[in-house]
Amino acid sequence: MPLTRRQTFRRRRLAVIGVLAVVLGGLGYLAGTGLAPVPEAAASLSQPAALTQPAVQLTWPGKGSGAIGAIGYPGLLGSGGEQGTVPIASITKMITSLVVLDKKPLTGKEAGPEITFTDKDVDIYYNVIAENGSVAPVSAGMVLSQRQTMEAMLLPSANNYSISLAVWAFGSVDAYLAAAHDWLAAHELAHTAVADTSGLSPGSRSSPSDLIEIGKLVVAEPALASIVSERTADLPTIGTVTNTNKLLGKYGVTGLKTGTTDEAGACLLFSAEFVVGSETVTLVGVVLGGRDHTELNASISALIESVKPGFREVTLTDKGAAYATYGTKWGQESRAVAAQAASVLVWSDTPVTAVATARPITLGDVGDTVGAIDFAVGGKIVTVPLVLDKTISDPGPEWRFSHPGELAAAEQ
Numbered sequence: 072m073p074l075t076r077r078q079t080f081r082r083r084r085l086a087v088i089g090v091l092a093v094v095l096g097g098l099g100y101l102a103g104t105g106l107a108p109v110p111e112a113a114a115s116l117s118q119p120a121a122l123t124q125p126a127v128q129l130t131w132p133g134k135g136s137g138a139i140g141a142i143g144y145p146g147l148l149g150s151g152g153e154q155g156t157v158p159i160a161s162i163t164k165m166i167t168s169l170v171v172l173d174k175k176p177l178t179g180k181e182a183g184p185e186i187t188f189t190d191k192d193v194d195i196y197y198n199v200i201a202e203n204g205s206v207a208p209v210s211a212g213m214v215l216s217q218r219q220t221m222e223a224m225l226l227p228s229a230n231n232y233s234i235s236l237a238v239w240a241f242g243s244v245d246a247y248l249a250a251a252h253d254w255l256a257a258h259e260l261a262h263t264a265v266a267d268t269s270g271l272s273p274g275s276r277s278s279p280s281d282l283i284e285i286g287k288l289v290v291a292e293p294a295l296a297s298i299v300s301e302r303t304a305d306l307p308t309i310g311t312v313t314n315t316n317k318l319l320g321k322y323g324v325t326g327l328k329t330g331t332t333d334e335a336g337a338c339l340l341f342s343a344e345f346v347v348g349s350e351t352v353t354l355v356g357v358v359l360g361g362r363d364h365t366e367l368n369a370s371i372s373a374l375i376e377s378v379k380p381g382f383r384e385v386t387l388t389d390k391g392a393a394y395a396t397y398g399t400k401w402g403q404e405s406r407a408v409a410a411q412a413a414s415v416l417v418w419s420d421t422p423v424t425a426v427a428t429a430r431p432i433t434l435g436d437v438g439d440t441v442g443a444i445d446f447a448v449g450g451k452i453v454t455v456p457l458v459l460d461k462t463i464s465d466p467g468p469e470w471r472f473s474h475p476g477e478l479a480a481a482e483q
Contacts, residue, residue: 114395114429122423127381132370135360138279160330163270177294183217204230230269286355299326337361348384394427401466
């Protein structure tokens with residue numbers, strides 16, 4: 072029986088609707104697979120092994136005690152002999168200088184205010200001579216700048232100028248000693264005490280570890296560091312004064328202060344510089360209780376030479392070194408590599424450990440940062456970014472349309 076016109080129209084309409092549904096469903100499938108996020112690729116990490124260096128053996132003198140440190144390195148690099156408190160002789164003048172500069176600062180090579188010396192300073196001169204202390208000439212009416220006065224105190228180690236400087240800055244020796252006590256407490260130098268301005272008194276005492284911290288403070292004070300590095304200075308009325316530190320300019324020594332008394336023996340608080348790779352190392356060391364300064368200087372020279380090999384420039388990573396790999400479900404691969412080379416100056420057997428981290432990725436361009444590698448060197452962290460060395464691009468329609476399950480899982 073032939074179809075009626077209404078039936079024919081209905082069938083045609085149903086066919087058109089069916090075709091449209093198929094077309095729309097296909098378009099929806101294409102849109103869904105073509106726009107869906109792709110699955111993440113997790114990083115497969117390769118953790119670097121710890122770097123180890125041999126421990127250095129320091130050469131300590133057979134007599135007395137000592138310690139050595141370096142600017143930028145907390146604590147001590149090493150120590151030798153008894154580490155208790157002992158008389159420190161004229162190294163005490165380093166404390167006097169720092170306390171005075173705390174009250175009367177100087178900038179760089181600034182001369183500072185003028186100081187007029189009086190009969191009281193002449194009396195101080197004769198009193199120090201009577202005590203068999205070291206002196207430099209003084210006369211009533213003489214005028215020196217603060218810097219020149221400190222040069223007269225430190226280079227020839229003149230006890231009379233340490234007293235005159237303290238009285239000028241604080242009004243009296245007792246007022247200075249009170250200020251010095253507070254200064255030592257503020258800097259947590261619990262093993263240090265001062266009984267005078269010069270160190271002639273055996274009551275002016277310290278420990279090797281405290282003296283390393285005091286030496287670091289001297290190095291950090293530009294005006295003071297420049298004075299103790301001078302071999303000579305020409306001063307009005309006084310004439311030319313010569314530094315008692317005979318190691319200046321040898322073995323890299325740049326300062327700081329000698330000391331000698333019967334109770335303390337021969338002493339030297341010193342700083343020294345040398346270059347390792349691209350960096351300059353500044354040592355601060357002290358040796359106390361030597362027999363004489365000739366023997367002491369030989370011991371310190373040997374100590375410095377034994378320290379030098381202990382500093383090594385260690386390569387942490389080369390640029391482009393790989394620490395993680397990525398593999399996508401559509402067959403692309405890339406590596407997470409160090410964005411730059413890195414090295415570090417290491418002391419002795421300081422441990423160097425590293426941890427690499429890298430995040431999962433979907434897509435990424437060459438050079439995109441995907442993680443980092445953190446190197447722990449002693450108490451500091453050196454961080455190097457990790458970047459992709461190849462682009463991870465979209466898999467394209469063919470893979471998308473043929474892997475709907477992976478795309479659906481990525482959306483969950």
